Amino acid sequence: MKVFIDQDKCVASGQCVLAAADVFDQxxxxxxxxxxxxxxxxxxxxxxxxxxxVCPALAIRVEEE
Structure with missing residues (x-):
């Protein structure tokens, strides 16, 4: 699995951190x-x-390997 983020899309809701704090921060x-x-x-x-x-801005993309 590869994870990509688009900081320009991010609206700082923090849902990603709540779901996966070991992978995302703010x-x-x-x-x-x-x-x-x-x-x-x-x-x-x-x-x-x-x-x-759950990302409201669709700022996270996951590619399965």
């Missing part, structure tokens, strides 16, 4: 998403998929 100054791990381990795959699904 910048302190504006809340925009930060990708902590573009290659998350398999045990986090469901959380990452959930984060992408």
């Amino acid at each position: 910048r302190d100054e504006d809340g925009v998403v930060i990708l902590l791990n573009p290659d998350p381990p398999a045990e986090l795959a469901d959380d990452v998929r959930q984060a992408a699904a």
